[in-house]
Amino acid sequence: MAAPDPIMTAKRIPITKAEVLPPIIDLKPLNWFFDVNRAMSLWPITFGLACCAIEMMSVSMARFDIARFGAEVFRPSARQADLMMVTGTVSKKMAPALVRLYEQMPAPKYVMAVGNCAISGGPFKFDNQYGIIEGVDNLVPVDVYVPGCPPRPEAILEGVFAIQEKILGVRFWPKAEEIPSPKAEPKPEKA
Amino acid sequence: MELSLLSFVQIIIACLLIIGLMVGNAVIMVYIERKAAGFIQRRPGPYEVGPRGTIQAICDAMKLLGKQLFIPGNVDWALYFLAPVLAFLPVLVLFLPIPFGKYLTTLQVDDGILLILAFAGLGVISNILAGWASNNKYGLLGAARAVAQSVAYEIPMIMALLAVVFLTGSLNLTAIVERQGTWPWEWNIAYQPLACFIYFVSLVGETNRAPFDLPEAESELTAGFHTEYSGMGFALFFLSEYANMLLVSFVCATFFLGGYRGPILDGFWWTFIKAYAVMCVIVWLRWTFPRVRFDQLLNINWKWLLPLSILNLWVTAIIIKFID
Numbered sequence: 001m002a003a004p005d006p007i008m009t010a011k012r013i014p015i016t017k018a019e020v021l022p023p024i025i026d027l028k029p030l031n032w033f034f035d036v037n038r039a040m041s042l043w044p045i046t047f048g049l050a051c052c053a054i055e056m057m058s059v060s061m062a063r064f065d066i067a068r069f070g071a072e073v074f075r076p077s078a079r080q081a082d083l084m085m086v087t088g089t090v091s092k093k094m095a096p097a098l099v100r101l102y103e104q105m106p107a108p109k110y111v112m113a114v115g116n117c118a119i120s121g122g123p124f125k126f127d128n129q130y131g132i133i134e135g136v137d138n139l140v141p142v143d144v145y146v147p148g149c150p151p152r153p154e155a156i157l158e159g160v161f162a163i164q165e166k167i168l169g170v171r172f173w174p175k176a177e178e179i180p181s182p183k184a185e186p187k188p189e190k191a
Numbered sequence: 192m193e194l195s196l197l198s199f200v201q202i203i204i205a206c207l208l209i210i211g212l213m214v215g216n217a218v219i220m221v222y223i224e225r226k227a228a229g230f231i232q233r234r235p236g237p238y239e240v241g242p243r244g245t246i247q248a249i250c251d252a253m254k255l256l257g258k259q260l261f262i263p264g265n266v267d268w269a270l271y272f273l274a275p276v277l278a279f280l281p282v283l284v285l286f287l288p289i290p291f292g293k294y295l296t297t298l299q300v301d302d303g304i305l306l307i308l309a310f311a312g313l314g315v316i317s318n319i320l321a322g323w324a325s326n327n328k329y330g331l332l333g334a335a336r337a338v339a340q341s342v343a344y345e346i347p348m349i350m351a352l353l354a355v356v357f358l359t360g361s362l363n364l365t366a367i368v369e370r371q372g373t374w375p376w377e378w379n380i381a382y383q384p385l386a387c388f389i390y391f392v393s394l395v396g397e398t399n400r401a402p403f404d405l406p407e408a409e410s411e412l413t414a415g416f417h418t419e420y421s422g423m424g425f426a427l428f429f430l431s432e433y434a435n436m437l438l439v440s441f442v443c444a445t446f447f448l449g450g451y452r453g454p455i456l457d458g459f460w461w462t463f464i465k466a467y468a469v470m471c472v473i474v475w476l477r478w479t480f481p482r483v484r485f486d487q488l489l490n491i492n493w494k495w496l497l498p499l500s501i502l503n504l505w506v507t508a509i510i511i512k513f514i515d
Binding site (some may be wrong): 033034036037038041046061062065067068069070072075076077079081082106108153172173176180189 | 221226228229232233235236237238239244247249250251253254256257258259261265390404414415417418419420421422425
């Protein structure tokens with residue numbers, strides 16, 4: 001498990017258990033309206049740990065372009081972010097910082113474990129290893145797991161869709177296998 | 192100007208319209224900015240949310256509205272809540288003397304530009320308060336940078352505007368527009384190209400936009416003065432940033448680009464076309480240039496813009512003296 005965070009355990013900030021109160025206004029259409037908006041603007045936090053972060057950068061650039069779905073606003077401050085992509089190996093040294101960033105994010109927040117290291121430790125899981133957290137779900141609750149080593153940018157996009165589906169219960173975009181592929185033309189053979 | 196009931200009602204209606212303009216402007220500009228970022232980086236930008244991504248900005252605003260209200264530990268909560276509101280309020284006053292059309296001015300005052308320059312300084316106070324109250328070292332550093340930058344860039348800005356005021360002989364914005372002709376070569380940009388350039392550079396510095404966005408530089412200060420703000424506090428800072436951009440663009444259009452006068456048909460549409468053209472150039476700049484270092488930022492100002500603007504003012508004064 002993670003080393004105890006010296007700042008969180010210090011006496012000057014009391015750690016209180018959050019009490020979930022029932023919502024004051026609980027109207028179904030209103031909740032649905034806000035959920036749609038939350039799903040359509042998932043702002044990720046600028047936070048990468050290892051090589052999967054390169055794929056995260058790639059997914060925000062040309063060709064894959066996460067901006068099409070409104071999720072390209074990488075916020076530097078955790079206070080303004082909704083989505084934490086844990087991209088890469090979580091070492092025990094990094095774990096307190098990760099937990100702290102998660103706790104700094106305000107309430108409707110989602111975590112995506114990207115890559116095998118973040119899911120289960122990946123290639124770093126062996127007997128007597130001492131430096132790696134085996135799965136980020138030991139630290140923070142994870143909404144969506146995106147497997148791969150590293151996953152393709154399309155897989156990260158699919159992870160974003162999965163979070164949107166988790167928020168709304170509806171998938172907005174067609175699945176890749178449902179799109180009829182254009183008929184492949186036979187390649188002209190080289191003379 | 193006598194304060195009658197009619198003028199009071201007129202100002203109230205104008206303020207409501209200005210609030211509508213600010214909100215609509217923020218929604219449109221967020222979309223334009225993200226689209227422009229996409230096109231400059233050869234990707235489509237927001238595309239799927241609404242037809243071609245047009246309701247993306249509204250979704251973002253609604254999401255920010257639905258975020259958790261959050262007070263970090265050890266903040267000065269009165270100032271913490273006051274700062275975003277204070278960033279938003281002076282902008283209302285700033286739009287009062289802007290002549291959108293010939294008779295479309297909220298408040299016809301003789302020293303309109305003085306009013307704008309006086310109240311524009313209030314914007315930086317909200318940045319200081321935000322940085323100070325949020326009890327965060329990055330916030331405080333961002334606030335300190337905002338002060339140094341705003342104070343520095345206000346001086347060449349005033350000097351550049353003063354050159355135009357010399358040319359016109361009036362501080363009234365409507366008089367400044369009236370003096371300019373209808374064709375582009377009769378506008379003040381043709382008579383004062385250097386002043387226009389200096390004003391443009393300092394308006395980018397004054398509104399904390401890239402390449403001069405040092406107060407919120409992501410790579411060194413997490414998010415600058417609004418690091419600790421989430422949800423609506425952050426949204427209000429964003430709104431006021433876009434409103435300030437709109438204001439300086441309107442001042443630029445009024446002073447240098449002929450305001451509501453255009454080649455074909457005079458009217459408020461020309462003001463809006465010119466102001467939004469300036470805005471688009473600011474967005475274009477943001478996605479083109481890398482961020483400058485802080486010493487470079489201040490060196491550009493104190494070693495180049497200020498001497499140049501003083502020289503420009505001096506030459507203008509001499510020419511006016513000898514020609515008139």
